[in-house]
Amino acid sequence: MRWTRPISTRPARFLASAVLLAIVAAAAAGCQTTQTEATGALPIAAADPPDPDGRHTVEVLGQQYRADPSNIQVALRYAQALRAAGQRAQAVAVLERASIEQPRDKSVLGAYGRALAEAGNYEQALAVLDRAHTPDQPDWRILSAQGAVLDQMGRHAEAQGHYLTALKIAPDEPSILSNLGLSYALSKNLRNAETTLRQAAAHRPVDPRVRQNLALVVGLQGRFAEAESIARADLPPDQATANVAYLQQMLAHRKDVREHRDARATDGAS
Numbered sequence: 001m002r003w004t005r006p007i008s009t010r011p012a013r014f015l016a017s018a019v020l021l022a023i024v025a026a027a028a029a030g031c032q033t034t035q036t037e038a039t040g041a042l043p044i045a046a047a048d049p050p051d052p053d054g055r056h057t058v059e060v061l062g063q064q065y066r067a068d069p070s071n072i073q074v075a076l077r078y079a080q081a082l083r084a085a086g087q088r089a090q091a092v093a094v095l096e097r098a099s100i101e102q103p104r105d106k107s108v109l110g111a112y113g114r115a116l117a118e119a120g121n122y123e124q125a126l127a128v129l130d131r132a133h134t135p136d137q138p139d140w141r142i143l144s145a146q147g148a149v150l151d152q153m154g155r156h157a158e159a160q161g162h163y164l165t166a167l168k169i170a171p172d173e174p175s176i177l178s179n180l181g182l183s184y185a186l187s188k189n190l191r192n193a194e195t196t197l198r199q200a201a202a203h204r205p206v207d208p209r210v211r212q213n214l215a216l217v218v219g220l221q222g223r224f225a226e227a228e229s230i231a232r233a234d235l236p237p238d239q240a241t242a243n244v245a246y247l248q249q250m251l252a253h254r255k256d257v258r259e260h261r262d263a264r265a266t267d268g269a270s
Helices: 019-029 054-067 072-084 088-101 106-118 122-130 140-152 156-169 174-186 190-201 208-220 224-231 237-269
Strands: none
Touching: 054 072, 072 088, 072 106, 088 106, 106 122, 106 140, 122 140, 140 156, 140 174, 156 174, 174 190, 174 208, 190 208, 208 224, 208 237, 224 237
């Protein structure tokens, strides 16, 4: 599902990711979020920052990788650059080869699992991530990544269990809190979603995506003025206003659809 036709003349930038449309659909329509609604949306642990000079980085690291593909550190950096550039299939291929070369290297397995998840290969991603740490030596980053994959598969209760375990290892880690907050939102627990996202947004520096996610969750509870105020911290005032207006209209439309459907069901039963 994609939010592709904003009512505003400007593209709505309220969404930090496609998952937020799934949140709107679940909260407004009252339906259970499915795997297709959450596809490719939740952040996988701490997302790699955008590379403003990504093409050059990919070219340079690509040359180094081709010169020595067995160099695991080069392979990891190359795969990270490919992921940042959106070349997910190629990143998976590089990391698959690295995992064959080093089948017990936890850093390789972690990166490979995240790349598989970003490419939509969720079952395989879970299997690989499960090998990236052990019960006696758990890695909070891997636990958070596993939770994100489970969320994308619609298994929100399991995902939240992984995030809560990760928080026991890394208390108040904002990337875990962000994932947990989105998971609560996807499971229509908006109150816990807001509380958790506020915790994540309290850390400095704050990721703007976290604050926009918080703004959306607040808006989904009908507090549109407050949502707009939060959104203005990262967006121009007119864009924040347009985003909230778009959210209001979408929620109103979905409410009308639901009421019409209920009325038809009542008429059919009488």
